[in-house]
Amino acid sequence: MSSPIYIQIHNKIKETIAAGKWQVGDRIPAERELSVQFGVSRMTLRQAIQTLVDEGILERHVGSGTFVARQKVQEKMSSGVTSFTEIIESQGKKASSKTISYLITTPSISEREKLQLTEGEKVLRMERIRYADETPICFEVATLPYYLIQDYQRSQTSTSLYRTLEENGLSIGHAEQTISATSAPERIADFLAVKRGAAILRLRQTTSLSDGRPFEYVRTQYVGERFEFFLAK
Structure with missing residues (x-):
């Protein structure tokens, strides 16, 4: 059973970042360029990008584009688990x-x-x-x-x-x-x-x-x- 196309693109982009082709703070190519590169619709490409944004791997800057996310200051939450x-x-x-x-x-x-x-x-x-x-x-x-x-x-x-x-x-x-x-x-x-x-x-x-x-x-x-x-x- 293969993954949905947007997950496959998610994986390729994450692998590209892990390989160092795109560094922290780098602006990634525009959605139009990436959709052509991967041979998919803008909607599918956008879903892959949004998944990476939701995971904190990429971040959107309004009016500027999408960037490899910078590490944020974190405070570990130590509360009990509640549904x-x-x-x-x-x-x-x-x-x-x-x-x-x-x-x-x-x-x-x-x-x-x-x-x-x-x-x-x-x-x-x-x-x-x-x-x-x-x-x-x-x-x-x-x-x-x-x-x-x-x-x-x-x-x-x-x-x-x-x-x-x-x-x-x-x-x-x-x-x-x-x-x-x-x-x-x-x-x-x-x-x-x-x-x-x-x-x-x-x-x-x-x-x-x-x-x-x-x-x-x-x-x-x-x-x-x-x-x-x-x-x-």
């Missing part, structure tokens, strides 16, 4: 999700690295809009090792994954999180019912089971005016 469903329900609201895509496929290089998978292993990649009392709160792309969830029903993984794992005897361990600010591109703005360019909080998280196995690599974009992070130390 979206638990967070929303703890505030007396109803959590729900709308699945945009649900695909068993070959992982990207980034997904394979984050989930510590070997060559040939498959993943489940799903895109979801997540709601609190029917108000869209975030757009999420979650990648899970297929071996871990292959015996579960789709509804068990696409509604409340953490609850499903715990009900099946698996204990959630720790998470590594990175949070940054960005603005909503057109596709995400449509999903979240906000204006293009609205303030977005972007979370990248890798979550592990208590035995140390990473089971989830998620890229989430929250509507800035509808959600805030609170960390107690």
Whole structure:
């Protein structure tokens, strides 16, 4: 089973950066040039670029182009792991999700690295809009090792994954999180019912089971005016 075209392009661009052809801070070629180089539509190329932006590998500068991202100052978050469903329900609201895509496929290089998978292993990649009392709160792309969830029903993984794992005897361990600010591109703005360019909080998280196995690599974009992070130390 081959990866989607945009994931293949994602991999080629990441390999180009890893090989040093494009250095940190370099502006990469324009979308039109890259779409011709890869022989794909601008839409497909843009999806590959956006995936790399969501992962923090590339960054867009309005009016200037897209650049290889510079390393940002980070502070490790040390709070316990809590699912979206638990967070929303703890505030007396109803959590729900709308699945945009649900695909068993070959992982990207980034997904394979984050989930510590070997060559040939498959993943489940799903895109979801997540709601609190029917108000869209975030757009999420979650990648899970297929071996871990292959015996579960789709509804068990696409509604409340953490609850499903715990009900099946698996204990959630720790998470590594990175949070940054960005603005909503057109596709995400449509999903979240906000204006293009609205303030977005972007979370990248890798979550592990208590035995140390990473089971989830998620890229989430929250509507800035509808959600805030609170960390107690």
